[in-house]
Amino acid sequence: MKVDREKLTSTISSMKGKGYDYLVKITAVDYVDHIDAIYILRDMEAKKDETLEVTLNPKDLWLPTIIDSHKSADWYEREMSEMFGIEIRGRRALRLLLEKWDGTDPPLRKTFQWYAPYNTANPKK
C-alpha cells in the first residue's frame, strides 16, 4: 500500500485503531532514483501483515516520526536515519546507533563509497 509521507502519521495511527497495533519493522530500499521507506504493520488477531510504502525523492529526504503510536519505532527510525541519511522530523535529535561516521555518506545507500580515499602520507587524517 502506497502512502504519502504527509499522511503517514495519521494512516498509521488509524490503522492502529483498526487492529494493526504491532509494528514489525521499518526499513528502506534505495532504488537510486527514489527511496522507498517501508513500514510493516501486523494485526495479531487476524494474522495479517500490511506493508506501507512511502516513496521519497533523494533530494528531499525526510519522514515524520511515528513514535507517538509505536514506541518500537524509536530504534528502527534511528537505524533508518543513520543508514539512509533520512531525516526524521518531530522527535529529538538522533544519536548514531550502530556506526561511527561523519554523516556525509550513508552506508546502505547505493552511492556509498566502499573504499574511502585513504591518505597514505598522513594515516591519521
Added chain:
Amino acid sequence: MLINDLVNISFWTGSPDIVYNLIGIVLFVIIVSIIFSVYGYVIGWLERKLIARAQYRHGPTYVGMWGILQNLADLIKLLAKQDLALENADKFLYTVSVPIILALSVFIILILPYSPSLQATNLGFGLIIAFTIISFLPLLMFTSGFATGNKFADISAQRSVLILISYEVPTLIVVAGIAMLSGSYSFQGIIQAQASNFYFAALMPIGLIIFFITMLAEFERPPFDLREADNELIAGWLTDYSSPYYALSLFIDYARMFLGSVLIAILFFGGWLGPILPPIVWLLLKAFIISLFIIMIRATAFRMRIDRILRLGWLWLVPLSLINLIITYIVFVGLPT
C-alpha cells in the same frame, strides 16, 4: 578485672623471664600462622575442586599433583602484575586499608584458643574483643571502597554499611545468649561450659542457624556476597585494587573463612572437645566440616538482592535472635533452683 586482662595481653604471664616468654610468643604465632595458612590453602584448593565437581568439571589439574599448586601459581601471577591506582584515589587509605583488614583478621585468629595449652593467653573478655574487631571489618571495607575512587566500589561500600548495620545486631544478640549460657566471656570458659553440658548447638539450635547466616553475611560468602557481586559490581570494593592488594584480598578471604569456621566450632560445637584424637585435630576437623558446608552453599546458591537481605535481617533474624535469647534465659538460666 579489665586492667588485669590488659596486662595479660602482653603475655608476660607465668615466668618472670622476659626472653623465655618472647620465645613462647614467637613460637605460638608461627604455629598458628602455619595452621591457618595450610588450612586456608587446602580450603582454597578444595573450593575449586569441589565446585568443579559439582559442575561436571575437573577443576585445576595442570599445576602440581591434582592441581594443588594452582593457587600458588595464581598468587605469583597476581604479584607479577602492575600495581595501578586511579588518579582520584586517596593514596593513604588505598595503601593502608587492605593490609589493615588482613592484620585485624589475623589478630582475631591469634587470640582464639586452639587447645587447652595452645593459646596466647586466656583473655577474660576474648569474645567481646573478637566481635568488636569483626564489626570493624565492614567499616574498613567501606573506607577502602571509597578510597579507590571507583563508582562500583562506592556502591559496594554503601552496601557493606547497610549489611553492617543490619547483621551486627542479631550476631551480638546470639553471642549474648552464648555468654549467658556459659557464664563467661572467655573462649576457654565457653568450651568448659560445653564440656560439662551439651554442645550449645543442641541447646540453642535457632541461635546456631542465625549465627551461621550472619557469619556468611559478615564474611561476604554467597548468597550474601553482595559487596563483591561480580555481575553488577565487577569486584565490589576490590574493583580497583590490583597486584599485591588483590593478592592480599585472597588471603583475607581465606583468613575470614578460617575465622568463621573456627568461631562456629568453638561457640557451638565444643571447640576441641572430643574423644581419642588430640584437641587441636578435633577443632580443625570441626572447622573443616563447617568450611565444606560453606563451600557447597557457594556452589548452589543464587545471590540475594540487597533489599531482601535487609528484610531478612530485620524481619527475621533480629526477632528470632531475641526469641532465642529469651528462651535461653527462661530455660537454662532463669529457672530458680
Added chain:
Amino acid sequence: MALTRINIGPVHPSTHGVIHLVVDIDGDTIADVEPHIGFLHRGVEKLTETRMYMQNPPYMEKLDYIAPMSYNEAYVAAVESAMGIEVKERAQYIRVILLELQRIASHLLSVGLLCNDLGQMFTGFMWTFKDRDLVLDLLQEAAGSRMFYVNMRLGGLNRDLPPDFADHANETLNYLEKRVTEYENYIEKSPIFTERMKGVGFMSPEEAKNLGVTGPVLRGSGVDYDVRKNNPYYVYEKLHFSTKVLHEGDNFARYKVRMLEMKESIRLVRTALRMLPDGDALGMPVKLRSPNPVNRIATVNRELPRGEVYMYLVADPQKPYRLSMRSPNFINLAALKHITRGQRIADLFAIMGSLDLVMGCVDR
C-alpha cells in the same frame, strides 16, 4: 537526590557480549538506562549486496552465534521464496527437526546464563552447557558441524540424515526431558530465585505490543503470537503442538516460557521423527550461479529461538539488491530501557538475562 552515572561495559563480566550501558542510578534504584550498541556491527546487510546468493549463508550464521542454523534457514527460505523453489517434503521435515533441536540448544544456554546472571557460581550454566553439548552432537551428526553448519541448500539440505539418527535423537531427547524437569525442580524451588524473578521487569500485553518485543518475551507477557502457529511454514501445521503463553509478564514468565517451549520442542522433534517420510532431501549443490529469481520482493518470517526474524529481500539476478533483517534481539534490547526503570541495579542483569540477548544479532 543527585543521580550517579555508572558505565557498564563494553567490557564487563555479565553483559553477554559487547554492549555499553550508561546507567543512571539513584541509590540502588535505576533511574535510566541508555544502551549503546554497535560494537559488533559488521554491516552484513550491505555485505550481502555484494555477494552471490549462496555466498551469504556463512555471514548469516555469524549473526546469532547461539542459534546459527535458524538464521541461516530464514535467509535460505527468503531466497527460495524469491526464486519460487519448493522445498522437498523430506527436507521440510528434517529442517523442522534441526530447527527445533537448535531451539532446545539455544534455550538451554539461555536458562544457564540466567542462573549465572542471578549470581550463581556457574553451576546452572555448566549443567545446561553439558546438556547443550548433547544436542550439538545430534546436530553434528545431521549437519556435519557443531557450531556453524551452513547446511541449508536451495530446496533442501546438504545431506540426508544418517540412518541411525532417529535412535540417537530419541535417546538424547529422553535424557533431556528428564533433565529439563530436573532443572525446573532445582531452579524454581530456590526461594531466592523466585523472589528475584517474580514481579521484576514487568511488561503488560499492551506495552509488549507497543514496544514490539518478540518471541518468548512477547509470549511471557500474555500475547499469543508464534510464527510457527500463526503463519505456519513447512510442516508445522501437521505436527500438532501448542504455543506456550504466560500472562504474568515478568522475568519469571519469560524464563518459564523457555522451559515449557523446550519440552514442547522435544515432543515436536519426536513427532517429526516418527512422521519422517522417505524420499530425497538433498537440495541444489552450491554453485556460484543460482536460478534467477521470479519474484522481485520476497518476505519471509520465521520463529527463531529469540523471537521473530523478518527477512525483506529485494532480489536482483544472482545477487540480493537489498536484504533487510528484522533482528529479534535488536527490538528486545530496545525495550530494556522501558522495563528497567525503577528496578534495582541487581535486577538489571536478571532482566537482561531474561531477554536473552545475543549482541551479534543486535548489531548485525
